[in-house]
Amino acid sequence: MSNATQIVEQLGKWAVKAAHELAVCPTETKNKALRAMADALEKRISEIIASNDRDMVAGKEGGLSEAMLDRLKLNEKRVSAMARGLREVATLADPVGEMIKEWTRPNGLRIRKVRVPLGVVGIIFESRPNVTADAASLCLKAGNACILRGGSEAIHSNIAISKILNETAAQNGIPENAVQMVEVTDREVVKAMARADQYLACIIPRGGYGLIRAIQDGATVPVVKHLEGICHVYVDKDADLAMAHKVTINAKCQRPGVCNAIETLLVHRSVAEKFLNPLLKDLIEKKVQVHGDDTVRKLGGSAIVPVTDKDFKTEWLDLIMSIRVVDSLEQAIDHINSFGSHHSDSIITRDAKSATAFLNEVDSATVYHNASTRFTDGGEFGLGAEIGISTDRLHARGPMALEELTTYKYQIFGDGQIRE
Amino acid sequence: MSNATQIVEQLGKWAVKAAHELAVCPTETKNKALRAMADALEKRISEIIASNDRDMVAGKEGGLSEAMLDRLKLNEKRVSAMARGLREVATLADPVGEMIKEWTRPNGLRIRKVRVPLGVVGIIFESRPNVTADAASLCLKAGNACILRGGSEAIHSNIAISKILNETAAQNGIPENAVQMVEVTDREVVKAMARADQYLACIIPRGGYGLIRAIQDGATVPVVKHLEGICHVYVDKDADLAMAHKVTINAKCQRPGVCNAIETLLVHRSVAEKFLNPLLKDLIEKKVQVHGDDTVRKLGGSAIVPVTDKDFKTEWLDLIMSIRVVDSLEQAIDHINSFGSHHSDSIITRDAKSATAFLNEVDSATVYHNASTRFTDGGEFGLGAEIGISTDRLHARGPMALEELTTYKYQIFGDGQIRE
Numbered sequence: 001m002s003n004a005t006q007i008v009e010q011l012g013k014w015a016v017k018a019a020h021e022l023a024v025c026p027t028e029t030k031n032k033a034l035r036a037m038a039d040a041l042e043k044r045i046s047e048i049i050a051s052n053d054r055d056m057v058a059g060k061e062g063g064l065s066e067a068m069l070d071r072l073k074l075n076e077k078r079v080s081a082m083a084r085g086l087r088e089v090a091t092l093a094d095p096v097g098e099m100i101k102e103w104t105r106p107n108g109l110r111i112r113k114v115r116v117p118l119g120v121v122g123i124i125f126e127s128r129p130n131v132t133a134d135a136a137s138l139c140l141k142a143g144n145a146c147i148l149r150g151g152s153e154a155i156h157s158n159i160a161i162s163k164i165l166n167e168t169a170a171q172n173g174i175p176e177n178a179v180q181m182v183e184v185t186d187r188e189v190v191k192a193m194a195r196a197d198q199y200l201a202c203i204i205p206r207g208g209y210g211l212i213r214a215i216q217d218g219a220t221v222p223v224v225k226h227l228e229g230i231c232h233v234y235v236d237k238d239a240d241l242a243m244a245h246k247v248t249i250n251a252k253c254q255r256p257g258v259c260n261a262i263e264t265l266l267v268h269r270s271v272a273e274k275f276l277n278p279l280l281k282d283l284i285e286k287k288v289q290v291h292g293d294d295t296v297r298k299l300g301g302s303a304i305v306p307v308t309d310k311d312f313k314t315e316w317l318d319l320i321m322s323i324r325v326v327d328s329l330e331q332a333i334d335h336i337n338s339f340g341s342h343h344s345d346s347i348i349t350r351d352a353k354s355a356t357a358f359l360n361e362v363d364s365a366t367v368y369h370n371a372s373t374r375f376t377d378g379g380e381f382g383l384g385a386e387i388g389i390s391t392d393r394l395h396a397r398g399p400m401a402l403e404e405l406t407t408y409k410y411q412i413f414g415d416g417q418i419r420e
Numbered sequence: 421m422s423n424a425t426q427i428v429e430q431l432g433k434w435a436v437k438a439a440h441e442l443a444v445c446p447t448e449t450k451n452k453a454l455r456a457m458a459d460a461l462e463k464r465i466s467e468i469i470a471s472n473d474r475d476m477v478a479g480k481e482g483g484l485s486e487a488m489l490d491r492l493k494l495n496e497k498r499v500s501a502m503a504r505g506l507r508e509v510a511t512l513a514d515p516v517g518e519m520i521k522e523w524t525r526p527n528g529l530r531i532r533k534v535r536v537p538l539g540v541v542g543i544i545f546e547s548r549p550n551v552t553a554d555a556a557s558l559c560l561k562a563g564n565a566c567i568l569r570g571g572s573e574a575i576h577s578n579i580a581i582s583k584i585l586n587e588t589a590a591q592n593g594i595p596e597n598a599v600q601m602v603e604v605t606d607r608e609v610v611k612a613m614a615r616a617d618q619y620l621a622c623i624i625p626r627g628g629y630g631l632i633r634a635i636q637d638g639a640t641v642p643v644v645k646h647l648e649g650i651c652h653v654y655v656d657k658d659a660d661l662a663m664a665h666k667v668t669i670n671a672k673c674q675r676p677g678v679c680n681a682i683e684t685l686l687v688h689r690s691v692a693e694k695f696l697n698p699l700l701k702d703l704i705e706k707k708v709q710v711h712g713d714d715t716v717r718k719l720g721g722s723a724i725v726p727v728t729d730k731d732f733k734t735e736w737l738d739l740i741m742s743i744r745v746v747d748s749l750e751q752a753i754d755h756i757n758s759f760g761s762h763h764s765d766s767i768i769t770r771d772a773k774s775a776t777a778f779l780n781e782v783d784s785a786t787v788y789h790n791a792s793t794r795f796t797d798g799g800e801f802g803l804g805a806e807i808g809i810s811t812d813r814l815h816a817r818g819p820m821a822l823e824e825l826t827t828y829k830y831q832i833f834g835d836g837q838i839r840e
Contacts, residue, residue, distance in 0.1 A: 250838035371834025395815040414791025416663040418670035
């Protein structure tokens, strides 16, 4: 048995024990613990900052980019934001115990479908250490123990935060080892977690395509994938062009580095000139690099880079955007289903029939009529915090919040029924 | 690219195309097609029987057991049962398009969570050819295309049935290739299916542990496992012993070869003698081989085989049963959580508090109070037909019927909302 497997086995055993007790933990105990955990993060901020300093020094020596260092950096404001997140999770409704359905059979059996925790959830993530607090708090509220495995560059920060959370939880009525961080950065640990189906109910990876593929290869634990967002706005022939302009700029420029920002704009040929002339001007002013097809290049001139199929499959996460002119709604739908990542896509149109076709036929987790794709988010949906946006189809699709961190069981009440 | 991979790629491409059209197929078209498919099975029974004869001859030559040959055999009665199954599925409510939830956000966005098909479902199964019709009809009704891969011993029967179903579906408004059978029995095809995540939304294996492990190793497609049922009845100290007797006999003997029959009986020490004396007599009369602990052996004498931990983890699927006397409810719960397969477990008690503890703390898909475990079944739950009983925690747990063959999407309606 490799060292990595041994580590995961030990954490797994502890976590299963914790999960078993946590599954029947009263809501008020969980909420009180979450509030105490928030207080502890703020009270013990010097420990966190000291550990973060070690990561920052190592990161600078290791040549991390300025953007990476910024994501890694913790300060008072960022620790307060983590604490605020924990307090917010304490205010959310507890999904555990919710009766999803109840019915009685002709033979008198009363069947209840009841929400219960998943068990032990593995979270594998990169860079930002605030994920430790976010993920731990959501798992705890949903009655799950968690095993966290953060990126090597944030290892000291992650250990410090998880230690404070786990200790404070245990002091407040939560079973020991409800929140565990893998303290070695060996990549083998990721593989060992992915094969620990005896202990883990699922793994939620938060990171790039490479990380997710590395986890999935050889995995026997179900993986709920949070892949990239290649999102689209389609401006239909019957669009309100002022609205389309405003939504496109918002969906691309308001925060280009997130998964629900758009990467590609599709425009119906009959409105292309009228819509694109002012839009291209605006995009170029906003320093957006536009990759366009022939029609777009005719309108935009030399500033437009010729677009390729590869571009259409690229998540830029930056002020870069592909634009294609299409001949029909059907072509737009086909394009999105072929090149998109089934995340978030929007149609701008006044025509209800076109909107219905788009909303039914675009095979994405979230489809919009006359709104920006930027609303695909647990908070914006009103679900409270989220652990990520699932691009999978099974179990959870779209924003993954507390409810998606649970499963269900059937409780059946009889008075001696037997099967004939 | 191996031959198996090529085959799966081709079937996958066709299936994705079919699934895309099937997703928006009206309910009445699907129901009409299902009824026509049922008629066609009955009308073309001679084709089916001729193909089945080839399998039976090969099976006899290959030395299949009598029990296996019986499972393989098709006759008029069994083909009629398949047809009846198809007609029943036509009467079930269509899950596609169901509005699961709808709410409006303060910014005016209206969010609808709507049920949609999974896409392409892979079903990998062994022996009984009736699974072809059952699986195909449930997938079709839920708007999914399916790729079926049956066991080699039933290959000619499976091809004949799937051909009739697929042809008849296509003649009745269903897209071509909605029902496809893998026509080669190469085991490599199973591995290729398990890695075809570009096409398949999930794989549902119906078969033993070996088959499921073979699929899961190296799988990138999510697998919804239908593993064994190691189910329990626990007779509490406050049980109605007459009811406990009746339920135990039913749960063990009524149909021992199915997953929801019990394998182990747990009895509280304080009622052991009073309960077990008549029960053991009855079990021995019914030719049940009992494996018991020391207390049971003292009561039952030499007819009782000493029970081992391995027995407690064995799905006998036969008239064999383990019996253990426990000192407390907690010990019973621990036993079930440690040795069981999280399938179906029942407590017999008059004490509501003990029942609640059992129903909350036993970590199984279906938990019963005062009833036989034999009711874990889509039909008995009132869900209509089922594709199997999931022993997984994600997506589907317990009976997997039409609803569990779907996922959801969010459709969001705005009037130009952008994110600030």
